[in-house]
Every structure is written in C-alpha cells, then in structure tokens.
Amino acid sequence: MSNDIHVRVRKLVGDLVPTGVRKVAAADRIVEDLGYDSVSIVELALALEVEFDLSDIPEEQAMDLVTVGDIEGLVSRLTPSQP
Amino acid sequence: MTAPTAPTAEPRTTEAAEVIDILGTEGTEVTDATTGPGRDVRAHRLPGSRDLYNRWEKQQWSIADVQVHRDRERWLALRPFARGQLFEALAELEVGEVCVSRTLSGLVTYAPNDADRIYLSTQVADEARHVQFFQDYLHFAAGEEQTISEAGQQGEDSAYGRLFEPRLRASIDRVGELDGDLTAWHIAIIEYHLVTEGELAAAALHSTRQLARRLELTALQEGLGNVARDESRHLTFGLAVTRRAVQQGRAQTVYDVYRDATRLAARVLVNPERRAVAPALPTALVQRAAQMRAQWDLTKDRALRQLRLIGLPELHQELAVAWEDACTRAMAEYAEIWGAPHPVAKVAENAKGASIQ
Numbered sequence: 001m002s003n004d005i006h007v008r009v010r011k012l013v014g015d016l017v018p019t020g021v022r023k024v025a026a027a028d029r030i031v032e033d034l035g036y037d038s039v040s041i042v043e044l045a046l047a048l049e050v051e052f053d054l055s056d057i058p059e060e061q062a063m064d065l066v067t068v069g070d071i072e073g074l075v076s077r078l079t080p081s082q083p
Numbered sequence: 084m085t086a087p088t089a090p091t092a093e094p095r096t097t098e099a100a101e102v103i104d105i106l107g108t109e110g111t112e113v114t115d116a117t118t119g120p121g122r123d124v125r126a127h128r129l130p131g132s133r134d135l136y137n138r139w140e141k142q143q144w145s146i147a148d149v150q151v152h153r154d155r156e157r158w159l160a161l162r163p164f165a166r167g168q169l170f171e172a173l174a175e176l177e178v179g180e181v182c183v184s185r186t187l188s189g190l191v192t193y194a195p196n197d198a199d200r201i202y203l204s205t206q207v208a209d210e211a212r213h214v215q216f217f218q219d220y221l222h223f224a225a226g227e228e229q230t231i232s233e234a235g236q237q238g239e240d241s242a243y244g245r246l247f248e249p250r251l252r253a254s255i256d257r258v259g260e261l262d263g264d265l266t267a268w269h270i271a272i273i274e275y276h277l278v279t280e281g282e283l284a285a286a287a288l289h290s291t292r293q294l295a296r297r298l299e300l301t302a303l304q305e306g307l308g309n310v311a312r313d314e315s316r317h318l319t320f321g322l323a324v325t326r327r328a329v330q331q332g333r334a335q336t337v338y339d340v341y342r343d344a345t346r347l348a349a350r351v352l353v354n355p356e357r358r359a360v361a362p363a364l365p366t367a368l369v370q371r372a373a374q375m376r377a378q379w380d381l382t383k384d385r386a387l388r389q390l391r392l393i394g395l396p397e398l399h400q401e402l403a404v405a406w407e408d409a410c411t412r413a414m415a416e417y418a419e420i421w422g423a424p425h426p427v428a429k430v431a432e433n434a435k436g437a438s439i440q
Contacts, residue, residue: 038370039370041366041370042371044367045364046360057363057365
C-alpha cells in the first residue's frame with residue numbers, strides 16, 4: 001500500500017473526528033473508538049471522494065469498513081497506483 | 084367578556100400532552116388550563132383561544148436575552164460541512180417564517196370570533212419575533228450579510244418558498260375574496276397551522292435543534308427552544324379550530340385539504356428540483372439516506388397524529404398511503420430531472436437487490 005495514501009487517509013480521518021482533531025491509528029474503529037456518527041460519516045465519505053477523486057465505489061468493495069485501516073485498504077484499491 | 088382562566092398546575096390531558104410532545108418542546112412547561120375540576124374535559128380536551136392567549140402572556144421571550152452573538156466564535160470554528168448543513172436548515176426556517184408572517188394577517192382579519200382574532204393577533208407578534216430571531220442569528224452568529232428572504236430569493240432557493248408558499252398565499256387570498264367564508268378560512272388554517280407549522284416547521288425545528296445540540300451552539304439551542312414553544316401554541320390553536328370544523332360537519336373538506344397539503348409537504352421534503360448529497364461510499368450513502376428518511380418519517384408521524392387529534396382517526400391508513408405515494412412520485416421526478424435515483428430510492432433499490440440475491 002502506498003505510504004502516501006496511508007498518511008493522507010489517517011490525516012483526513014483524524015481531522016474530521018467529531019470531538020476534535022486527533023492522531024489516529026490503523027486499528028482505530030471509526031464509530032466505536034473515534035466517535036463518528038451518521039452525520040460525520042457522510043462528511044468523511046465526501047471528503048475522501050474529493051481527496052482521492054473516488055466515484056462509483058462498488059458495494060462489495062466497501063463492505064465491512066470498520067477501522068481506519070479498512071478505509072486505507074479501500075482507497076488504495078480504488079486509486080490508480082502512482083508511477 | 085370571557086373571564087380569565089387562572090394558571091393551573093393540574094395534570095395535562097393525554098391529548099394536550101400529545102400536542103406538546105408532537106412538537107418536541109422537551110423541557111417546556113405548557114400547562115393545559117382547561118382541565119380543572121368541574122370542567123367538562125371531554126368537551127375541552129384541547130385548550131381554547133383564551134387559554135392560548137394566557138399562555139402567550141406567560142411565555143414571553145426576547146431575542147436580546149438570547150444573545151445570538153454568543154455563537155459567533157463557535158460558528159467560525161465549525162467545519163464547512165457542518166456549517167453548510169446548519170446554514171441550509173436555518174435559511175429554510177427563516178424563509179418559512181418570513182412567508183407566514185406575510186400572510187397571517189388575512190387569517191386575523193376574517194377570524195370567526197373575537198377570541199380567535201385576539202389569539203391570532205398574538206401569533207402575528209410571534210411570527211415577527213421568529214423572523215427577527217432567524218435573521219439576527221444569520222447576521223450576527225453566521226455572519227451573513229443578507230438572508231435569502233432579504234435578497235428576495237425565497238422563490239428560487241427555498242423548497243417551501245417555491246412549492247408550498249404559493250398555495251398558502253392563494254388560500255389566504257381566497258378567504259378575502261369570499262369575504263371571510265368560514266370554510267375558506269378553515270382551509271387556510273389547515274395549510275398554515277397544521278401543515279406549514281405542525282408538519283414542516285416542527286420537523287425542521289426538531290432536526291435543527293438536534294444539530295445545534297450536537298454542534299454545541301448554545302444561543303441557537305435557546306432560541307430554537309423558544310421558537311418551538313411558540314409553535315406549540317400555534318399548532319394547538321390550529322388543531323382546536325380544525326377539530327371544531329370537523330365537528331361542524333366539514334370533515335370531508337378538512338380531510339381533502341389536509342391530505343393534499345400533506346402530500347405537498349412530502350414533495351417539499353423530497354425537493355426533487357434540488358440535487359441531493361449522495362456519497363459514493365455505500366456505507367455513507369446508507370447513512371445519508373437514513374437521515375433523510377428519518378426526517379420524512381418524523382413528518383409523516385406528526386401528520387398522522389394530528390389527524391387523530393382533529394377527530395379523523397379512521398383515515399389514518401389512507402393518509403399514510405397518500406404520504407408514501409407522494410414521496411415515491413417526488414423521487415421519480417427527481418430521477419427524471421437528475422438522471423440518477425434519489426439517494427433514498429437508490430438505497431432502497433440496493434437493499435431490494437441484496438435481498439433477492
């Protein structure tokens with residue numbers, strides 16, 4: 001996985017934590033550990049789309065997104081690898 | 084002259100409590116002054132106009148006391164997404180208040196008796212205060228130079244201003260054209276008090292208060308609480324006079340108008356002419372659709388409960404079907420306009436597809 005994606009996803013997720021900006025780890029769970037609620041999840045999804053130019057994400061690829069690491073994996077699969 | 088009703092701490096009737104609950108004015112003490120010993124509670128289960136006037140005297144508040152500028156710092160610290168969501172909700176509420184403040188005087192002029200006229204005059208003052216509150220908040224907390232209404236753009240930028248206000252205005256104009264015809268007056272009351280205030284404004288206030296709490300905007304929470312308390316009186320008046328119309332033999336007209344206006348309220352909520360936020364990430368799309376659906380369901384529930392309170396419980400199922408049909412049609416219209424399904428329809432289709440597989 002590209003280190004750049006890994007860093008950018010963690011920065012974005014950490015910046016949008018509802019209780020305030022914090023450092024996040026791959027194992028942090030989005031809802032249980034970071035406190036994301038339904039509104040902030042939508043906000044995060046829209047921010048990810050803009051940041052990584054994502055569109056038409058197949059449902060089967062986006063199932064079971066529980067942790068920050070899961071999001072990193074998804075973005076990495078959907079983002080063309082850099083030369 | 085009717086003797087003033089003394090303030091009472093007696094228990095609320097079930098129906099009066101339900102009216103309070105329907106608006107979500109939690110923490111607001113709205114006493115029912117009509118249920119004291121010796122009164123015929125069956126005949127007076129909803130407060131009368133004089134009782135509502137008395138409440139109005141006791142429930143005064145001022146915008147100056149709310150100090151909207153308290154929220155400025157917090158507002159500036161909000162992230163753009165939250166700020167955008169809240170701004171949109173406040174702008175829609177402001178447009179709604181401006182629209183009703185411009186039309187209410189027609190209902191005052193042709194009120195069928197003095198008690199109703201005097202009560203409605205208090206409501207004119209309330210609506211003016213609500214407009215001023217939302218405009219002050221948008222100016223001094225949100226930092227907007229001009230609101231949608233001040234810019235004269237409610238017809239373009241607000242679903243209520245575009246879809247519902249013209250109907251309400253026409254109904255109120257008709258009351259004047261028919262020289263105060265009582266049926267026309269009741270029709271306007273249904274569209275104003277039961278649908279605009281009891282369905283659309285109440286649901287919008289509920290969700291905006293939740294957002295204000297979540298975002299820790301204390302002045303906004305306080306101001307919206309005050310507005311919700313006022314709206315509770317307005318709705319109670321609407322329910323009482325509409326029930327009176329039902330009892331006077333206008334049940335079919337009442338239902339027809341209420342059903343059609345409620346269908347239009349569903350269209351306002353779906354708002355097909357406006358592109359909805361639809362995240363590409365399926366998990367987020369489901370959340371977004373659930374938020375929208377929750378708002379629609381809340382409004383539908385209010386519409387159905389009001390139907391019972393005005394004395395037409397037997398039409399519950401029919402209205403529920405009419406509501407769902409209006410939502411489905413509005414979503415079909417959305418798909419036609421935007422070439423893509425509405426987020427709520429898309430999630431429903433996905434869920435249906437998954438259950439078939």
